Amino acid sequence: MTDHYDAIVVGTGFAGAFFLLRYLQHAPPKARVLVLERGRNDCKVWQLRNRRTSSLNTEEFFINNNPEKEWLMSLGFGGSSNTWWGGVARMMPGDFQLQSRYGVGTDWPLRYEDLETYYGDAEVIMAVSGPADSPMPRSRPFPLRPHRFSDTDALLKKTFPDGWFHPATTRASAPTGTRGICCGAGICELCPHDANFSISNGLRRLHDDPRVTLRLQATVEQVETSGDLARGVSYTSDGQLRRATADLVVLAASALFNPHILLRSGITHELLGKRLHEQMPVDVCLNLRGVKGYNGSTIISGNGYLFYEGEHRRQHAACLIETWNSPFNYRRAALRAERGRWTERAFFRFMFDDLPRADNKVTVNAANPHLPEVTFNGYSDYAQRGVDRIPAMVDTLAKALPIEEIESIEVARSTSHIQGTVVMGNDPATSVVDRYLMHHRIRNLLVLGSSAYPTASPAYPTLTLSALSLWAADHLFTRSA
Numbered sequence: 001m002t003d004h005y006d007a008i009v010v011g012t013g014f015a016g017a018f019f020l021l022r023y024l025q026h027a028p029p030k031a032r033v034l035v036l037e038r039g040r041n042d043c044k045v046w047q048l049r050n051r052r053t054s055s056l057n058t059e060e061f062f063i064n065n066n067p068e069k070e071w072l073m074s075l076g077f078g079g080s081s082n083t084w085w086g087g088v089a090r091m092m093p094g095d096f097q098l099q100s101r102y103g104v105g106t107d108w109p110l111r112y113e114d115l116e117t118y119y120g121d122a123e124v125i126m127a128v129s130g131p132a133d134s135p136m137p138r139s140r141p142f143p144l145r146p147h148r149f150s151d152t153d154a155l156l157k158k159t160f161p162d163g164w165f166h167p168a169t170t171r172a173s174a175p176t177g178t179r180g181i182c183c184g185a186g187i188c189e190l191c192p193h194d195a196n197f198s199i200s201n202g203l204r205r206l207h208d209d210p211r212v213t214l215r216l217q218a219t220v221e222q223v224e225t226s227g228d229l230a231r232g233v234s235y236t237s238d239g240q241l242r243r244a245t246a247d248l249v250v251l252a253a254s255a256l257f258n259p260h261i262l263l264r265s266g267i268t269h270e271l272l273g274k275r276l277h278e279q280m281p282v283d284v285c286l287n288l289r290g291v292k293g294y295n296g297s298t299i300i301s302g303n304g305y306l307f308y309e310g311e312h313r314r315q316h317a318a319c320l321i322e323t324w325n326s327p328f329n330y331r332r333a334a335l336r337a338e339r340g341r342w343t344e345r346a347f348f349r350f351m352f353d354d355l356p357r358a359d360n361k362v363t364v365n366a367a368n369p370h371l372p373e374v375t376f377n378g379y380s381d382y383a384q385r386g387v388d389r390i391p392a393m394v395d396t397l398a399k400a401l402p403i404e405e406i407e408s409i410e411v412a413r414s415t416s417h418i419q420g421t422v423v424m425g426n427d428p429a430t431s432v433v434d435r436y437l438m439h440h441r442i443r444n445l446l447v448l449g450s451s452a453y454p455t456a457s458p459a460y461p462t463l464t465l466s467a468l469s470l471w472a473a474d475h476l477f478t479r480s481a
């Protein structure tokens with residue numbers, strides 16, 4: 001048997017696994033799919049024993065030019081699903097149309113309505129917990145009931161019924177069959193209950209399908225092309241350079257590694273690797289009078305949409321607020337020192353959308369081309385103008401909360417939401433992939449994941465990128481020849 005496949009999928013995180021799921025639903029019984037993953041399968045037991053989510057040290061796999069900025073991820077089977085926090089807010093309709101609605105940034109080449117069914121599908125696959133009300137249009141309810149608000153969230157909901165919501169989250173609020181219920185202990189990176197959706201506890205079975213060959217510790221080096229066709233990939237395994245060919249090549253290696261593989265393959269474009277971005281995250285800690293925080297039932301107990309959609313987006317970034325429900329936030333102890341008032345505190349993360357800058361980018365390191373080099377020169381003025389509004393936002397929150405004082409306002413070093421380096425669009429001159437994430441010129445090369453995002457939404461990226469993988473796979477089988 002030759003090493004030829006119908007499809008090669010690079011990466012076993014959300015982008016690769018959600019694509020594989022829908023691809024296998026369409027593919028004939030004799031289809032052959034090769035899945036290549038650079039890491040090992042560090043199972044939950046291994047993770048808990050070793051108190052880390054991967055046997056690979058992330059920092060050895062890329063060069064970060066800016067020590068002030070962190071790029072967080074986990075490498076190995078399941079990708080960052082092994083370490084993520086499970087926030088799965090959908091993007092708002094306006095996020096897809098920033099330019100046409102608000103005259104800033106770029107429109108996405110698809111709209112909220114195009115993705116709505118796929119959002120619903122992805123929520124079912126992840127067994128998402130969420131409320132009956134919602135800030136965006138929905139055609140079906142969340143699969144699981146919402147988590148319990150903290151007292152802080154309950155007050156905010158009472159004052160702002162259309163602006164404060166239970167979070168959409170994959171931290172289970174009821175048993176799912178493979179996951180326990182979230183205990184709200186606030187140690188999500190190493191959840192002892194396996195309450196959070198991961199590829200391992202949700203989609204591991206895909207890789208046991210007889211049509212699928214999974215190769216771990218196989219690092220893809222390049223996509224091999226001839227003319228306008230992808231022929232396959234070269235990859236390193238057991239210290240040897242190997243090749244596999246396929247009719248379809250699917251890169252799902254994340255917004256850091258997708259552009260690196262393409263650049264190394266000589267597949268160039270003016271924008272490839274550029275416009276790297278995340279949301280601008282700011283942690284806001286408020287001392288309250290007589291209201292206890294930290295008593296919700298999961299780590300993020302509320303989401304605030306008060307400063308998200310609206311005409312203000314013409315002037316400055318929109319904001320999604322998270323209520324952090326753990327006194328053990330990973331940078332600082334968030335308890336108060338006064339006796340009896342330890343939990344009279346609200347800890348919020350404000351996430352602002354960023355307008356991508358071309359000087360924030362992923363390139364190939366000149367000394368060691370095996371490594372991507374990440375350059376980050378700062379957030380956009382648009383995001384900073386949003387951040388400058390925080391004191392006014394806190395004044396608005398004070399309508400619901402008895403705020404004694406602002407304890408701190410700090411820009412965090414990462415949202416862990418890496419995006420934007422293989423941008424999608426309708427015009428091949430200003431984008432690398434089309435609305436179905438197919439390369440504009442190489443029509444059998446898909447590049448999946450948040451690398452395709454033309455702009456950052458204030459919302460978390462993973463539900464959207466998972467929905468896009470389902471959408472891209474469906475399109476392969478439904479498009480006209």
Ligand SMILES: Cc1cc2nc3c(=O)[nH]c(=O)nc-3n(C[C@H](O)[C@H](O)[C@H](O)COP(=O)(O)OP(=O)(O)OC[C@H]3O[C@@H](n4cnc5c(N)ncnc54)[C@H](O)[C@@H]3O)c2cc1C
Binds near residue numbers: 012014072076449
């Ligand atoms: C601490 C943390 C918390 C987070 N919390 C949230 C959250 O609450 N909500 C949210 O929406 N998002 C969250 N994220 C982000 C989320 O994890 C990512 O958006 C998501 O994992 C991206 O999925 P992906 O499949 O594109 O990439 P990944 O999950 O990174 O998977 C890519 C896979 O490709 C493999 N790979 C890379 N290069 C190669 C190569 N050359 N050859 C073979 N394999 C390769 C990697 O090992 C990895 O398995 C969080 C991330 C972190 C780190």
